[in-house]
Amino acid sequence: xxxxxxxxxxxxxxxxxxxxxxxxxxxxxxxxxxxxxxxxxxxxxxxxxxxxxxxxxxxxxxxxxxxxxxxxxxxxxxxxxxxxxxxxxxxxxxxxxxxxxxxxxxxxxxxxxxxxxxxxxxxxxxxxxxxxxxxxxxxxxxxxxxxxxxxxxxxxxxxxxxxxxxxxxxxxxxxxxxxxxxxxxxxxxxxxxxxxxxxxxxxxxxxxxxxxxxxxxxxxxxxxxxxxxxxxxxxxxxxxxxxxxxxxxxxxxxxxxx
Amino acid sequence: xxxxxxxxxxxxxxxxxxxxxxxxxxxxxxxxxxxxxxxxxxxxxxxxxxxxxxxxxxxxxxxxxxxxxxxxxxxxxxxxxxxxxxxxxxxxxxxxxxxxxxxxxxxxxxxxxxxxxxxxxxxxxxxxxxxxxxxxxxxxxxxxxxxxxxxxxxxxxxxxxxxxxxxxxxxxxxxxxxxxxxxxxxxxxxxxxxxxxxxxxxxxxxxxxxxxxxxxxxxxxxxxxxxxxxxxxxxxxxxxxxxxxxxxxxxxxxxxxxxxxx
Numbered sequence: 365x366x367x368x369x370x371x372x373x374x375x376x377x378x379x380x381x382x383x384x385x386x387x388x389x390x391x392x393x394x395x396x397x398x399x400x401x402x403x404x405x406x407x408x409x410x411x412x413x414x415x416x417x418x419x420x421x422x423x424x425x426x427x428x429x430x431x432x433x434x435x436x437x438x439x440x441x442x443x444x445x446x447x448x449x450x451x452x453x454x455x456x457x458x459x460x461x462x463x464x465x466x467x468x469x470x471x472x473x474x475x476x477x478x479x480x481x482x483x484x485x486x487x488x489x490x491x492x493x494x495x496x497x498x499x500x501x502x503x504x505x506x507x508x509x510x511x512x513x514x515x516x517x518x519x520x521x522x523x524x525x526x527x528x529x530x531x532x533x534x535x536x537x538x539x540x541x542x543x544x545x546x547x548x549x550x551x552x553x554x555x556x557x558x559x560x561x562x563x564x565x566x567x568x569x570x571x572x573x574x575x576x577x578x579x580x581x582x583x584x585x586x587x588x589x590x591x592x593x594x595x596x597x598x599x600x601x602x603x604x605x606x607x608x609x610x611x612x613x614x615x616x617x618x619x620x621x622x
Numbered sequence: 623x624x625x626x627x628x629x630x631x632x633x634x635x636x637x638x639x640x641x642x643x644x645x646x647x648x649x650x651x652x653x654x655x656x657x658x659x660x661x662x663x664x665x666x667x668x669x670x671x672x673x674x675x676x677x678x679x680x681x682x683x684x685x686x687x688x689x690x691x692x693x694x695x696x697x698x699x700x701x702x703x704x705x706x707x708x709x710x711x712x713x714x715x716x717x718x719x720x721x722x723x724x725x726x727x728x729x730x731x732x733x734x735x736x737x738x739x740x741x742x743x744x745x746x747x748x749x750x751x752x753x754x755x756x757x758x759x760x761x762x763x764x765x766x767x768x769x770x771x772x773x774x775x776x777x778x779x780x781x782x783x784x785x786x787x788x789x790x791x792x793x794x795x796x797x798x799x800x801x802x803x804x805x806x807x808x809x810x811x812x813x814x815x816x817x818x819x820x821x822x823x824x825x826x827x828x829x830x831x832x833x834x835x836x837x838x839x840x841x842x843x844x845x846x847x848x849x850x851x852x853x854x855x856x857x858x859x860x861x862x863x864x865x866x867x868x869x870x871x872x873x874x875x876x877x878x879x880x881x882x883x884x
Contacts, residue, residue, distance in 0.1 A: 389791045
């Protein structure tokens with residue numbers, strides 16, 4: 365399985381590297397795009413507003429978590445983000461007739477240059493965070509991004525699996541994934557107060573933003589291991605959910621013209 | 623009268639594209655689900671970071687973000703840009719202008735998509751607790767802006783379609799170019815709440831005329847530090863620049879276009 369993963373990565377990126385103009389244009393564009401976004405958010409929330417500066421490190425940390433989590437997953441297992449569409453379009457069917465797990469084959473089927481841009485942006489921002497906040501905070505952010513990557517994996521699989529059970533499951537899955545990203549990227553964990561904070565613990569972003577941020581701020585290393593264990597269990601449950609979906613899957617091409 | 627068959631064709635072309643967004647309303651509604659999430663998150667962010675400035679009420683900001691998101695979500699869509707450049711080779715053998723045909727198609731698509739979103743905005747505003755009359759005013763005012771603003775969206779998209787015909791790699795540029803409009807157009811928060819000197823500079827740039835000023839008008843009933851005449855003048859200048867750029871890009875693409883058969 366591991367050798368197949370590396371082979372898929374090698375072939376995917378050898379194809380990307382064969383078109384250097386496309387590769388560099390895509391990579392540069394994504395980094396410029398992300399920098400512009402960060403600059404826009406800084407203009408909107410922090411520029412010329414000293415009273416808001418206290419939240420700046422939190423915003424930077426969330427950016428690190430979102431970009432590293434999202435970028436890593438889409439770079440190494442890019443097919444998971446499109447799992448719903450793969451199921452809807454019938455592209456999963458050929459994967460069912462192989463001795464490999466269809467989820468694994470779907471996951472390694474894609475890797476994009478834009479995801480690499482996100483990942484690099486996350487690492488640059490982590491470097492900036494290290495300079496801005498100090499070693500301990502940045503180290504905690506780096507560890508929390510591991511949790512966020514596993515959490516995104518669980519959410520991508522569970523959201524994509526909905527396509528097995530619903531007519532517009534792929535669209536609902538995209539909604540879940542994109543709204544989770546929004547709640548992770550924006551400093552919602554710092555702006556909701558009172559009863560409305562409860563929502564932050566009930567949505568999938570609890571695993572990608574609320575709890576990781578609370579751990580970075582307050583908790584100890586024992587809590588880190590508890591969190592990573594719970595996130596890993598969520599990931600296993602997502603895979604079980606996918607397996608359940610596969611068992612009940614009705615192929616779309618049972619009547620096909622040849 | 624000599625232009626009437628051509629005009630009739632482009633009108634029908636625009637009407638056909640306009641109907642696209644209305645043919646599968648269920649899909650439009652599903653893809654619209656993210657919309658209230660953005661409205662909620664961004665308005666809460668504004669309340670926390672800029673609420674103390676007192677330029678807008680929370681409900682006004684909810685409506686403002688709803689309006690700017692509708693305009694931005696339908697601005698420079700990569701799929702539309704690439705679809706327009708798709709049949710360039712075939713169009714060279716047709717007795718219609720590719721530029722005009724794609725323009726009418728893009729305009730129809732934009733207007734249709736924006737109208738669907740505007741209609742869906744109304745129940746969302748009510749669900750967020752905005753008064754019925756205020757929500758209705760927002761939707762009606764926005765509808766009035768959709769007709770002129772669609773012209774600019776179509777022209778910006780068409781520049782990228784022409785560029786894509788000659789350099790395929792330019793499709794990557796739509797994302798950061800769109801982001802420039804997101805930042806400098808005040809999509810996430812009104813430019814009037816930005817600190818100086820950013821506010822002064824951004825108010826002079828074209829994105830503010832396409833996003834911030836129309837959204838401000840929809841909320842407040844007038845433009846921000848601009849009269850209707852001044853806004854119209856600025857839009858005419860922008861329109862002239864876009865037309866010239868479109869013609870230049872199209873001529874360059876036609877001259878250097880290589881067809882790989884069909």
